[in-house]
Amino acid sequence: LLQQGIGDTIRISLTPEPGGSRSEEVRVAQEILQSMGLRAFTPTVVACPGCGRTTSDYFQQLAQDIQGWLRGQMPDWQRRYPGVENMTVAVMGCVVNGPGESKHANIGISLPGTGERPVAPVYVDGEKTVTLKGDHIAEEFQTLVADYVEQRYG
Known part of the structure; x- marks a missing residue:
């Protein structure tokens, strides 16, 4: 009904x-409204569901960590960076399909699988900008997201 323009209230129990x-009811209601394109509350994190190529759960953990971190930043960011709630961040689990999804996000990362070299290309506004390497990929990506927000929305 909301998508058809009927009503202006949603209640989640x-x-x-x-x-x-x-x-949690408020958060779920916000996610429903945002997924319907009716209102934006926080940047969207796009993450792959995983497949045979994703031999690690690192991308799942990073996606969850980034989502939580973004939510935590929003009280400050909403004041300082108008429009940041419309940003899309991609956290993908492999370097085969991940770059395509990352290119469609404002900023995205494609993570390696288990046993693969710990390298992760990062895309900003559709262009590969850097490849993160080593044991601190998550922290470095979070810094890149914060820098992107400052530059794009500041």
Whole structure:
């Protein structure tokens, strides 16, 4: 109904964890509105579902960490960087399919699988800009995202 322009309110009811907060209902409602393209609240993190090429769960952990970090930044970023809520960040699990999705994001990374060299190409606005290497890929990517936000939305 909302997508058809009927109504302007959404209510989500979830059973909270024992002793948990009901704020999860607000987050889920925001995600629904954002996925429908009706309102943006936080940058979108696009991550692959995983396949035979993704022999590691590193990309899943990084996607989750980046999503949490972005949410944590939003109270400050919304004031300082208008429009940042419309940004898309891609965290992909392989260097075969990952670059294509990363090129469609504002900033994206394609991670190596288990046993592959720890190198991860990063794409900014569709162009490969740097390849991260070594054991600190996650931290370096987070820094690149923060720098991108400062440059693009600052």
